[in-house]
Every structure is written in structure tokens, then in C-alpha cells.
Amino acid sequence: MRVVLADDHSLFRDGIASLLEQAGYEVVAQAEDGQMALDAIRLHKPDLVLLDVVMTGMDGVETLQHIKAEWPQIKVVMLTVSDADEHLFASIRSGANGYILKGVKANEFLEMLAGLERGEAAISRKTAARLISGFQALTRQKETRNKLSGRELETLRLMGHGLSNRAIAEQMFVSENTIKYHIRNILHKLEVQNRTEAVALALREGLIEQK
Known part of the structure; x- marks a missing residue:
């Protein structure tokens, strides 16, 4: 398997390249x-790209998106120190075939790469569990959001900012009684007892952002 390796730390690149070549890969x-990686891919047409997420200039996720747009058949595995959910989910949504943390043991790393040739994703069990949990949370968020009308969501957002019923009514150009009606509906639909519980659930499910 022909490999392009992209990482802004030369010592790490050299170490991974040596490990791969010992295992029979051709680096x-x-x-x-990112730009150098795209140039190398265009020239060498590899089977696999190992890509760091955080690099100077074009970052790994943006580079991944360019690769998948131009060469969808090339497998791309993110090899990174970043275990941030935002990087993990952005990579998977952008078409990454795997996501491996740099702290992984050499034999586990090579086994995950070997799995690519069997049609498997190059991810650890722990990362797979995080993905499942994350997508379940997104599903719950969508289901919860669909329960509420647009005006109810706006009311909930302003509740999260700590505004009183009167202040919310003024911002939404409606009566205070209308806001009370919206809040009753919100509590009923979210199956909570009070404003505090409603806001806590909305923050937890990502319906509103912490001010």
C-alpha cells in the first residue's frame, strides 16, 4: 500500500515512516x-493518506475535504494528538476512514491500518464508543428540537440568558401572557418541572448555548 504522510513535526513523520516501511508499506x-499533502497526492496517487488534524496553514480537516472531493477512492486516516470531539466528528463527517490518536501502541496502529484493507474503519473501540454516543446525542437533540416550535425555541434561548418573562416578551414583541403560554408548552413537551430544568436540558442537548 502506497502512503503519503502529512504532519508538521518532522521527527514524528520520520518515526512513523520507518514503522510503516518495516511493516511493508511504501511511503x-x-x-x-495540507497544501504540500495535496501536491504529493496529485503527483503520487497513493492508496492511503495519514493526516494530522492540527497543522499550520491548511488544517487536516480542510485537507481531508479536498482529498475526498478530488480523489474519493483514496483512504484517509487522521493521525493526531487531538481527542477533541469537534475534530473527531468533523473528520468523520468529512469522510475520514479512520481516526487514530498518536499515543496508540505500534502494534495496535498497524492492526488498525491492516483493517482498512478488510473494509474496516481505523478507529479504536474507545473512539467508536465516542462516535456512537455522539451520534445518539445528535439524534436526541434533533428529536427534542422537533418537539418545539420556532417561537418556543426562541423563548427557551432567552430563558437560557436569564431573562424574565417580561424581558422575553419585550424582545419577542408579544405579551407576557403569550410567553407564559410558550413556557407551559416547553415544560410539557420537554417533560420537565420548571424553567431551570428546561434550560439545563436544553444546554445538555445542545439546543441553546451557554451565554
């Missing part, structure tokens, strides 16, 4: 940023 090019 056809190394790159220190």
Missing part, C-alpha cells in the same frame, strides 16, 4: 502541511 511522500 511515497511526506508533507508538513
Whole structure:
């Protein structure tokens, strides 16, 4: 399998390249940023790209998106120190075939890469569990959001900012009684007892943002 390796730390690149070559992979090019990786891919047409998430210039996720748009058949695995959910989910949504943390043991790393050739995703069980949990949370968020009308969501957002019923009514150009009606509906639909519980649930499910 022909590999392009992109990471802005040369010492790490050299170590991974050596490990891959010992395992029978052919490292056809190394790159220190996203643009160099794209140039190398265009020249060498590899089977696999190992891509860091955080790089100077074009970051890994943006580079991944370019790769999948131009060469969808190339497998791309993110190899990174970042275990942030935002990087993980952005990578998977953008078409990554795997997401491996740099702290992984060498034999586990090579086994995950071997799994790519069997049609498996190159991710650890822990990362797979995080993905499942994350997508379940997104499903719950969508279901919860669909329960509420647009005006109820706006009322809930302003509740999260700590505004009183009167202040919410003024911002939404409606009567205070209308806001009380919206709040009763919100509590009923979210199956909570009071404003505090409603706001806590909305924050937890990502319906509103912490001010």
C-alpha cells in the first residue's frame, strides 16, 4: 500500500515512516502541511493518506475535504494528538476512514491500518464508543428540537440568558401572557418541572448555548 504522510513535526513523520516501511508499506511522500499533502497526492496517487488534524496553514480537516472531493477512492486516516470531539466528528463527517490518536501502541496502529484493507474503519473501540454516543446525542437533540416550535425555541434561548418573562416578551414583541403560554408548552413537551430544568436540558442537548 502506497502512503503519503502529512504532519508538521518532522521527527514524528520520520518515526512513523520507518514503522510503516518495516511493516511493508511504501511511503511515497511526506508533507508538513495540507497544501504540500495535496501536491504529493496529485503527483503520487497513493492508496492511503495519514493526516494530522492540527497543522499550520491548511488544517487536516480542510485537507481531508479536498482529498475526498478530488480523489474519493483514496483512504484517509487522521493521525493526531487531538481527542477533541469537534475534530473527531468533523473528520468523520468529512469522510475520514479512520481516526487514530498518536499515543496508540505500534502494534495496535498497524492492526488498525491492516483493517482498512478488510473494509474496516481505523478507529479504536474507545473512539467508536465516542462516535456512537455522539451520534445518539445528535439524534436526541434533533428529536427534542422537533418537539418545539420556532417561537418556543426562541423563548427557551432567552430563558437560557436569564431573562424574565417580561424581558422575553419585550424582545419577542408579544405579551407576557403569550410567553407564559410558550413556557407551559416547553415544560410539557420537554417533560420537565420548571424553567431551570428546561434550560439545563436544553444546554445538555445542545439546543441553546451557554451565554
